[in-house]
Amino acid sequence: MAANGVDKPSRWRRTTSIEMIVSGAIGLLASFVLSIEAWRLAADSKATFSCDVNTVLSCSTVASTWQARVLGFPNAFLGILFEAVVLSISIATLAGVRFPRWYMLATQALYSIAILFAWWLFIQSFFVIRALCPWCLLITITTTLVWAGLTRINIHDGVLTRRKGIQDFVNYNTDWYVTGLIILIIFAMIAIELIPSLL
Numbered sequence: 001m002a003a004n005g006v007d008k009p010s011r012w013r014r015t016t017s018i019e020m021i022v023s024g025a026i027g028l029l030a031s032f033v034l035s036i037e038a039w040r041l042a043a044d045s046k047a048t049f050s051c052d053v054n055t056v057l058s059c060s061t062v063a064s065t066w067q068a069r070v071l072g073f074p075n076a077f078l079g080i081l082f083e084a085v086v087l088s089i090s091i092a093t094l095a096g097v098r099f100p101r102w103y104m105l106a107t108q109a110l111y112s113i114a115i116l117f118a119w120w121l122f123i124q125s126f127f128v129i130r131a132l133c134p135w136c137l138l139i140t141i142t143t144t145l146v147w148a149g150l151t152r153i154n155i156h157d158g159v160l161t162r163r164k165g166i167q168d169f170v171n172y173n174t175d176w177y178v179t180g181l182i183i184l185i186i187f188a189m190i191a192i193e194l195i196p197s198l199l
Contacts, residue, residue: 012171013153017094020149024087027142030135031079037135038063038074051134056194061131067124075121079139082114086146093153104159108150115147126189137190141183148179 040047049059118140154160155170
């Protein structure tokens with residue numbers, strides 16, 4: 001490792017960092033769009049959004065619910081916070097920076113809250129609100145991808161565990177099959193809900 005905690009990133013680490021940067025950037029963009037739409041809705045409760053396609057795909061329907069403002073303000077603001085933090089770490093990791101263990105543990109905890117929150121919102125939209133927001137769905141998927149990338153880096157570096165079996169599971173990219181399965185399930189649920197409304 002070079003001075004100042006910087007080393008030359010391996011191909012494995014570089015690929016994971018790039019995936020996190022792309023996913024985080026898309027999630028950040030979606031959060032910005034949703035935050036703007038939230039301001040529009042606050043100004044006009046009858047406002048329609050650009051992503052209002054039908055009764056199933058409707059951002060304004062989701063944004064009008066209490067689930068969209070769990071802490072009293074639009075959830076999109078939290079998305080901006082989470083994505084900005086992880087984007088900074090991803091770019092630094094791509095450059096070869098190694099952060100202290102306590103810092104990566106804190107980030108892992110923060111983003112674990114983010115992914116649980118994103119999944120909870122998806123479940124609420126699917127089963128309770130009965131409407132899906134395309135931008136929210138995009139955030140759910142990108143948050144899943146970023147969390148998977150962050151977790152694999154922290155396992156690879158021994159931040160979360162030093163058990164060889166778990167580290168090998170990540171080092172041989174087997175964990176991406178699990179991530180892919182989760183995303184496939186999300187897409188399948190979306191299709192189940194969306195297809196009948198398009199027929």
